[in-house]
Amino acid sequence: MLKELTRLEMKKTREGFGHALVDLGEKDERIVVLAADVTDSVNAGFFARRFPERFVQVGIAEQNMATVATGLSLVGKIPFYSTYGAFSTCRCMDQIRISICYSNANVKICGAHGGISVGPDGATHQALEEIAMMRSLPNMKVIVPCDYWQSKRATMAAAYIDGPVFLRFGREAVPTLTDESTPFDFGKGVVLRDGGDVAIIACGVMVYEALVAAEVLGKQGIDCRVINLHTIKPIDRDLIIRAARECGAIVTAEEHQVYGGMGSAVAEVLVSHVPVPQEFVAVMDRFGQSGQPDELLRAFGLKSEDIVAAAKRVLKRKK
Amino acid sequence: MNPFNYSAEQLQAAALDVRRDIITMLVEAKSGHTGGPLSCTDFATALSFRYLNHKPSEPHWADRDFVFYSIGHVTPVNYSLLAECGYFPLKDLMTFRKLNSRLQGHPHRLDTPGIEISSGSLGQGLSIACGVAKGSKIDKHPRRVFCIMGDGELQEGSCWEAVMFAGHYHLDNLGVIVDYNKRQIDGEVPKIMDIAPLADKWHAFNWHVLEIDGHDMQQILAAYDEMLHHQGSPTVIIAHTTMGRGVSFMEGKSEWHGKPPTMEQGEQALRELGTTYDEWSSRLLAG
Numbered sequence: 001m002l003k004e005l006t007r008l009e010m011k012k013t014r015e016g017f018g019h020a021l022v023d024l025g026e027k028d029e030r031i032v033v034l035a036a037d038v039t040d041s042v043n044a045g046f047f048a049r050r051f052p053e054r055f056v057q058v059g060i061a062e063q064n065m066a067t068v069a070t071g072l073s074l075v076g077k078i079p080f081y082s083t084y085g086a087f088s089t090c091r092c093m094d095q096i097r098i099s100i101c102y103s104n105a106n107v108k109i110c111g112a113h114g115g116i117s118v119g120p121d122g123a124t125h126q127a128l129e130e131i132a133m134m135r136s137l138p139n140m141k142v143i144v145p146c147d148y149w150q151s152k153r154a155t156m157a158a159a160y161i162d163g164p165v166f167l168r169f170g171r172e173a174v175p176t177l178t179d180e181s182t183p184f185d186f187g188k189g190v191v192l193r194d195g196g197d198v199a200i201i202a203c204g205v206m207v208y209e210a211l212v213a214a215e216v217l218g219k220q221g222i223d224c225r226v227i228n229l230h231t232i233k234p235i236d237r238d239l240i241i242r243a244a245r246e247c248g249a250i251v252t253a254e255e256h257q258v259y260g261g262m263g264s265a266v267a268e269v270l271v272s273h274v275p276v277p278q279e280f281v282a283v284m285d286r287f288g289q290s291g292q293p294d295e296l297l298r299a300f301g302l303k304s305e306d307i308v309a310a311a312k313r314v315l316k317r318k319k
Numbered sequence: 320m321n322p323f324n325y326s327a328e329q330l331q332a333a334a335l336d337v338r339r340d341i342i343t344m345l346v347e348a349k350s351g352h353t354g355g356p357l358s359c360t361d362f363a364t365a366l367s368f369r370y371l372n373h374k375p376s377e378p379h380w381a382d383r384d385f386v387f388y389s390i391g392h393v394t395p396v397n398y399s400l401l402a403e404c405g406y407f408p409l410k411d412l413m414t415f416r417k418l419n420s421r422l423q424g425h426p427h428r429l430d431t432p433g434i435e436i437s438s439g440s441l442g443q444g445l446s447i448a449c450g451v452a453k454g455s456k457i458d459k460h461p462r463r464v465f466c467i468m469g470d471g472e473l474q475e476g477s478c479w480e481a482v483m484f485a486g487h488y489h490l491d492n493l494g495v496i497v498d499y500n501k502r503q504i505d506g507e508v509p510k511i512m513d514i515a516p517l518a519d520k521w522h523a524f525n526w527h528v529l530e531i532d533g534h535d536m537q538q539i540l541a542a543y544d545e546m547l548h549h550q551g552s553p554t555v556i557i558a559h560t561t562m563g564r565g566v567s568f569m570e571g572k573s574e575w576h577g578k579p580p581t582m583e584q585g586e587q588a589l590r591e592l593g594t595t596y597d598e599w600s601s602r603l604l605a606g
């Protein structure tokens with residue numbers, strides 16, 4: 001298995017997004033796409049060139065982009081707006097809160113370049129807070145796909161999920177764990193590997209790291225369950241409760257601040273239902289910095305080794 | 320087509336009723352904004368009762384025009400006009416700002432028929448109006464979009480992103496009316512953060528600019544007529560108005576931005592507007 005994991009095809013999640021937009025545009029006239037001067041780096045360019053009449057360039061004006069998208073939704077369009085995750089959320093948080101979420105407007109928000117793995121551009125461009133911000137808003141749904149195909153599937157699905165949806169993508173190519181035929185079931189986590197000693201719940205690029213960690217732990221006689229929690233809101237309560245009951249210990253792994261992210265969302269379920277010990281693999285309340293993506297994941301404690309260590313810590317606390 | 324198509328005289332009479340509604344509902348609510356609603360009353364009444372293509376019995380009618388009150392705090396004038404047009408009963412105005420009322424302090428799309436978007440955070444309405452206007456252009460739909468903005472609101476940078484967008488895309492199906500009452504919460508707009516020269520700014524962003532006395536019904540009608548005929552660029556009507564217009568002791572006073580009249584002040588205001596609290600609240604409760 002470990003050998004297999006090293007031989008996976010590498011593809012970008014943001015490209016899955018871009019390709020999905022074209023497929024969607026092909027079959028549904030209502031799809032419109034907005035971009036703010038980073039059209040090609042978020043892969044909205046495929047759509048822009050194919051359907052120029054349904055592509056809206058707003059210039060460098062993210063607040064306007066979020067609210068123009070809202071207006072487009074009011075006349076029956078299904079708008080996707082996209083820029084780097086830091087700018088598609090933080091820069092226009094008030095617009096998202098009032099015009100999009102409070103009104104339950106049918107707007108799809110895309111954050112490319114999520115996570116520390118954005119690399120050399122450094123802290124300003126490494127979105128590390130969007131999961132927390134977006135999931136705090138009533139009516140918002142939050143999806144963090146793990147690879148190219150899941151990004152494509154999730155984007156297609158988001159078009160037909162009523163109301164606001166936030167989709168998070170990364171910058172770098174990541175191992176492809178799913179394929180063209182893998183279904184995307186909104187709101188349902190996926191058990192990728194079964195096990196009964198500890199459950200690792202991950203999202204985004206950390207799903208791959210979790211699988212590698214499970215392989216390493218398996219060799220040491222520790223039987224890991226691995227869950228891809230691609231939908232963070234609404235959260236798959238039942239799956240988390242079952243994992244906690246059957247494994248008795250949880251590790252969460254995400255490329256996001258530890259406060260308020262996916263790990264926090266899982267902890268909220270655990271404390272109210274099955275309070276088992278949990279360890280967090282996440283960015284520990286600090287800003288990012290420049291570096292190569294893999295170097296950064298290592299420096300910020302987001303590699304499979306870190307998940308292995310967290311699993312061992314949590315097992316010590318397990319009753 | 321506007322279902323009412325009022326004449327200038329009928330609009331003046333309707334505007335007087337709207338001012339009476341505003342005072343009465345604010346006295347009853349014991350909180351809310353008085354000054355801005357009264358400065359918007361004349362041009363907003365003309366919009367609802369003469370120009371807006373809408374069907375009050377069918378708020379979501381697909382071919383309707385859209386109007387956005389980007390200054391969400393002027394709910395008293397917005398709600399009064401919706402009720403007077405027949406979107407909901409007049410008696411609902413007496414529930415304004417109360418628990419479980421569908422008339423929230425700031426407008427909520429999911430609660431109130433005729434409210435197109437939730438608002439109350441300044442500087443967002445014009446962008447939404449731009450989205451509706453752009454979407455209508457994509458569909459080649461003839462609908463019109465109107466947006467009412469405040470002069471203080473124009474200090475928000477996000478407004479100018481939208482002004483730039485509308486000019487860039489030649490959204491001639493979009494019209495803005497600026498309530499240029501020269502007052503905001505902290506005082507006089509020119510002293511707080513001046514937005515002058517205002518017409519030049521809109522010109523510079525490629526808008527068609529009209530400047531009027533926002534309380535002169537003939538000028539208001541002439542400006543809307545021109546707005547509706549102008550092609551190739553969006554139109555802004557800069558309406559010079561007076562905060563608190565129609566009530567002597569409120570006129571021009573920024574302290575009336577965000578407070579309601581007491582019962583005593585309300586009685587005096589309603590006397591100036593030719594009625595009494597008893598008479599007007601009974602009219603609302605019966606409607």
Ligand SMILES: Cc1ncc(C[n+]2csc(CCOP(=O)(O)OP(=O)(O)O)c2C)c(N)n1
Nearest residue numbers: 355439440441469470471472502503504576
């Ligand atoms: C983003 C935002 N900042 C601040 C406020 C608080 N606020 C509400 S109305 C207002 C003044 C608006 O001035 P103007 O647009 O001139 O309206 P007027 O006072 O004339 O009614 C302020 C600061 C707000 N609602 N939204």
Ligand SMILES: [Mg+2]
Nearest residue numbers: 470471502503
């Ligand atoms: Mg003002």
